[in-house]
Amino acid sequence: MKVSIDPITRLEGHGRIDIFLDEKGNVEKAYTEVPELRGFEMFCRGRKAEDMPIITARICGVCPEAHHMAAAKALDMAFNAPPPETAKKIRELLYNAYIFYDHALHLYYLGGIDVLMGDVPKEERNVVGLIKKFGIEVGKGVIKHRRYAMEIVKMLGGREIHPVTAIPGGVSKPVSEEERAEIIKKAESCIEFAKKSIEIFKGVFETKRWNEMLGLDTLKTYYMGVVDSKNRVNYYDGDVRVVSPEGKEVYKIKPEGILDYIEEHVEEWSYVKFPYLKEIGWKGLVDGKDSGIYRVGPLGRVNVADGMNTMLANKEFKEFRKNGVVHETFGYYHARLMELLNAAERMHELANDDAIVGGDIRTMPSEPGEGVGVVEAARGVLIHHYKLDDKGLIENVNLIVATTNNNAAINMSVANAARKVIKGGKVDDIILNKVESAFRCYDPCLACASHALGETPIIANIYWKGKLYRRLKKDA
């Protein structure tokens, strides 16, 4: 017997979970399929390089800043135009504002609802239900602080959604003193909001043991994340670090080299591919140190790092990681809250840095070549790789997108959750939601995961009433 959850909800993107039960009504297998694909890897070919930060932002409207920055960084490298310090800091400030609003979205509108609302019927499992249960002030606080972060994005990125200011070699617009003062005030408020969020969530999830809640699993996988020179979490820039299930560093790679370490596996039942560590190899949907599957995102980052780069967040980090690497999937929520605080603190720090109002915001590009840009999207490591031709047009594109990295782990967690909560063929809305809440931990962005899908001589074919009548040629 097959039970389908169609579509999966409270996430970004399209998905379906198909669960197959045996004669006893217990779960035999489960697939988390992504039925969407748009083909960016193909239709970005032939486009002007400088259009890529704008076009690739449309891979995802929830995390456009991630693609925008990864594209800009790939072009910084491809045009050999390293941005000046002010530009880097403006970009990093913009980026932290994005991490803040994206995590807030997940915690209060998407996955976090499962944690905060518990086992309630579907009509209540949304932000309206949240406001009814926790009060309008909580609702207003969420809306206000997301607004603050998005207003900061607009000041630095030009628009709230799909920013435009990151260009090859820098940014297109400086920061004024007035803008800076506003950002400092807003960031302060965001720090308080992040602290309050940690209280609210802890208040709920410390009443039950993590793993018993929601049917979540523990997967002993590898982890991958970007860290700075002191091995602290950094969303905007750094080296890529991979640790083993035991918590030992396996690789620390410069961004331009990362693609040599990853391969992607294809299954017939999903448009999204399955990345794995090339050296370890693909052993199927299993965890452990012999399987190349790795996890990214908040839990991934926090597991590969030795600390956070801001004070309050670092305190939370030390507490969370006191027993080493955390493998419980529910740990994603705790890591996400820590990052919400970290991003708010980092915004405040960068806005107070005088370099942010500097005038040198751009290095002019030189000859076009090849480039790789790596950032940490809210959901994990994001890699853009471009090859440019001599006119600066895109010859080839490869994108490995955050959630794609987690595809294998998501499938495993969903299947494990299904096995745990579905027994004897009994399914209802609340039980099925527990299965869905397994993928929601990862905060998947399936539009990102399924992004992918060529001097012209002209030939004009004249069709008349469906038939080819004449061909006109014009050579280059």
Place this chain on the structure above:
Amino acid sequence: MKRKIAMYWGAGCGGCDVSLLGIHEKLLDLLDEVEIVFWPCATDFKYEDVEKMEDGYIDITFYNGAIRTEENEEIAKLLRRKSKIMVAYGSCATEGCVIGLANLYDREEILNAVYLNNETTPNEKKIIPRGKGEEVKLPEFLPAVKTLEQVVKVDASIPGCPPPAPVLEEALNALLEGRMDFGKEVALCDECPRKDTKPDKIVIDRFYRWHEKEDDGSCFLAQGMICMGPATRAGCGGECTSAGIPCTGCMGPVPKVKNQGIAMLSAIASIIENMDEEKERAIIESINDVAGTFYKFSAAKLLPEGRFKDES
């Protein structure tokens, strides 16, 4: 009684869904007036809940995202049946958005680029996902991207990628009052902070790509950089040009212009009249990527059936 609304995404990016939250505090007021009966991004109602609804049960459905797969089309038709009013929300649904650029390529080319000829995908079994026999059906990746009105009747459209907050607010107010008249009639130039330096005639030797030149703060067209402003609908307040980037046309065409790309192309082509061949060639060559520049958001309208097949 509260109006029942639905918001659904076809082949979109989620930006339009987030833009609905972009009205920020006004969302709380909106929730007093409407009941959201289906919105996969933020609520848990499933397709089976929609199928159980009576025809016309939903007052307004906002459909964002383009029609790229069979599923996008099926759900568009399902929602059309169940809704009194269907609104194409955002650039993807109205004119295909950047996803429409896929229509410059063949479906097979796209699947190959993703699954077969990709540098990090060995895929020795050469699998192209189509589903797993009878167990799992993946919806077909259609031969071309379609806009919403190519598959169902559309009552109104809200342009933008995504619709900026002021555009959305005006549209929502109108629609909830039963009116379909909203949106500005003029071109972006009207709202642009650089409009005082907009030239009557474009007089230049070549076009500059905007990463090739320092922005001096004047109208991009005067600086020799291509800006889609004159053919693009106003409403966003000139966000991109204020931030140092030329308009790329995401709000779609000015209402009286049906084909945004060709209007702008034609305007640009007008400067090369009566020029000698060499100069002409230099200008044409300095444009690069005509489709991506003039049809960045409307390629699906340029090629509604996708690429023509070569029959010979």
Place this chain on the structure above:
Amino acid sequence: MRSIVVGVGNPIMGDDAVGLEVVKRVKGKIDAEVREAIAGGLELAEMIADYDVAIIVDAFHGEGMKEIEMKEYKETVPNHDISFPSAYFILSRYVRMPRVRIIGIGMKDFSLKEGLSEEVEMLIPEAIEKIEKILEEENELVIE
């Protein structure tokens, strides 16, 4: 007799939009199909192919309103791929093409903006009369 009237012009290039404006005002008031086109050339030739008579209304660099011969017809913006007269002749090898009459309206202001100049606006009623007159003339040539 099946007739079509096509206004050709670019709505964002000042007076170049006059052709479009003229046909907007006759739509529904004459016994002919009324369409608009931005580029001339092939698009225009294809549009008129199925008809007996086609009247094209377009702006031209000059003054006043006059009828233009096909071989003199130059689009205000050169197309460099294929001009309307060439497209017309190519198509006529495969398909029966209509008799074509072209009304030209002289432009005062050919610049990047929306809206017509006053002088050109004043020529519109004349152009409308001319369309009606041409339709009458062509009708008389047909023996039913």
